[in-house]
Amino acid sequence: MQTDVQRRAQLILQGRLNNTDIADLTNCSRSTVRLWRQRLNDLGATEEDVLELDELELRKLITPDFFSRTHTFDEPDWERILYESVNRGVQVKTLFNEYLEKAPKNARLMSMTTFYRTLKSHASKNNVTISFEYEPGEMIQADFVGRKTAKQPILLDEDGNERNYEIFCAISAKSQKIYVLVISSQTKLPVLQAFISMLEYFGGSPVLVVIDNFKAAVAKTRRNEKPAELTPEFQELSDHYQFGLKPTRARKPKDKALVENAVRIVQNDILAPLRDRRFFTLAELNAAVSDRLNVLNDRPLTKGSGESRNQAFEQIDAVGYRPLPERRYEPGQWFIRMRVGKDYHVHVQGNRYSVPAKLANVQVNAKLTTTSVHIFHQGRAIATHIRDEGTGKQITNPDHMPEAHRHVSQERLSGIKAMVREIGPNAERLVDQHFRSNKNPKATAKMAIRLRAAAAEYPCSRVDAACLRALEVEKSRISAVENILAAGLDQLHPPTVSPMHLPSPEENIRGAEYFASLLSQRKEEGDV
Structure with a gap:
């Protein structure tokens, strides 16, 4: 999400709004917008240049000097303007053009927006209504x-x-x-x-x-x-x-x-x-x-x-109308001004998500969607994680960790599983099984690194499916996963085993009842 500073510069460079509208939308005065517009024109900045800067960089680039100056507009006869508009039905735009033509030289003239606003205030005092003209897509x-x-x-x-x-x-x-x-x-x-x-x-x-x-x-x-x-x-x-x-x-x-x-x-x-x-x-x-x-x-x-x-x-x-962007907006819930901990993790909806370690102890904003968590600092995205539906979990991107922390985490099962969490749950299961069977953290860490390399070459869904296939055949080795991916076996449907059908009992099969009756008959005959 952009900050007011970034939004102000972008709206000025787009040239679609006047100073008053930009001031209302970015929580500043019109004089600030005017000075920013002049500064951007002097710099020859473009909209693309502004989008590459965060708030701090933009403030360093543009530091307007504020001057307190009082000016008075050359005002027309508002009673006559109201009479022409209401009683004679003359459009406000026509009256504004007449005001520009009749104004004396070197007079400070109103903009169209100021003219409309002032006319509206006079009309409200006289309890009359103004009809405004709108531009296409306005x-x-x-x-x-x-x-x-x-x-x-x-x-x-x-x-x-x-x-x-x-x-x-x-x-x-x-x-x-x-x-x-x-x-x-x-x-x-x-x-x-x-x-x-x-x-x-x-x-x-x-x-x-x-x-x-x-x-x-x-x-x-x-x-x-x-x-x-x-x-x-x-x-x-x-x-x-x-x-x-x-x-x-x-x-x-x-x-x-x-x-x-x-x-x-x-x-x-x-x-x-x-x-x-x-x-x-x-x-x-x-x-x-x-x-x-x-x-x-x-x-x-x-x-x-x-x-x-x-x-x-x-x-x-x-x-x-401005064409819609190619990417459709993804709705989500925002959490504002959240403090990152010393361990470079921030709490979002019951779980802890990592950010780059250099941003520890700063305030960030987080957006929570149905599938992902996006974390922002000064209007720029700094981290994206797959949303975890559980609670009390710590989701860490190894790339966010300092080098020393990364080496230490690779000696623990939780840290190694975090390396492959974005691939899928089957990759975590495979790493877990490899760790418990080999009891060698360094070997399991190397396996996780090779799984991440495979995820860079193949879609994560395929790598996760290959891990599932390796688990089914009880091969918890990275070479098995790589062979499955190379042969495309991860894209095949798993074999289905037909359930065993037992034969139904027939009338000629003798059971317990037959032998019980036979024993009873022999007792009667005195053979037993």
Whole structure:
């Protein structure tokens, strides 16, 4: 996950946001962004150059000097501007251009963003509404549809009891194209999946995504001039897809007026027609919602040129979206500001994972996914481990150890098994069996080193399968594993042994009952 310093430099070099938006997204003032932009231009830095630097290196490269200067803008007649906008329907962009043309020479002029913001503040005092123009790919607004059971379909569980669910809604600002997805809850993982599906639905990343202050994404809400703080999971999501995630002010629905209107449309045009239906899975409910959504986006709009939302998106909005990265974002749980111990291990979810020894006693961040653990320091990944589902275990990468520690660990079974843990459980079993049968730690350590070399040549899954084959034939030697891999025997299915079928008893087979009756008969005859 990037730090605010790295994110600030990257957003400036991308050139898609103004100073105000970058300041809000990176927790600094606009003057800081302005000075950083000037410094980066002087250096001739590129986005690729910034991505190679960590936070400390970037701060050493860019140390802006702060000057306290007071400036006043040349302001127009705001009462006339409001009258033209509200009473005569003149677009704000046209009024801004007129302001630039009529301004005196050498006057300090407002930017378009400052003009819009100042006009909005004057409009709020006069209780009027402003209509803003949006550029292609500029913004998506997202929110959740409130639960109104009387107007919404019912989701049932296996026992026929009603289940709760949440409805995620988003709208692309320029074309008004709407996206809807039903998820299980507003916890982090379902909401992250909803955001990923939203971006894939629109086919790219916008410049900004404006959201409500739901807990999965916002750690601290925006208050007055203090910007909101995002949760680490959503900050990483925005960094991965390279868009700005901007929460609205608390209890200010007009900050996301487009999606508020979209929520009303979804309630009436998608959910209400399904209100009498019963569903048993989220997939079934989402299929029905998707059918209604396609009808909604294909329906011609009553205002404007009569195009549908889909047509408007493809013709004018899609060109502004940034292509999605090739690698899909992998959701995970973040642990922030964790202290590495003196033994260069950090506690993550009940287990201890190693980092390079030179980073002992520093603070790191850790991301825990379903399959792996990623550890970061100053915005740069420093270690990756396969996640261990157990507790109380120590997972050590031998490459993280000092040379002296590595030699000592190779004399202990736990250290030798750690060398092959990433290959698979069968490799650990083979090493364990070799250690116990040979009772020679150095020989077992050499075997582990050769197994790691085999894993560099073959996929770990094949090496682990070859270890299993060697265990089955009771050959705990590395040469057996290498021969199995060379011959491709690890890719063959293990032989199946047919169970032994005993013959069923026949009537002519004499058993205990026959001999008992024979003995009784002889006793009667006096032969016994």
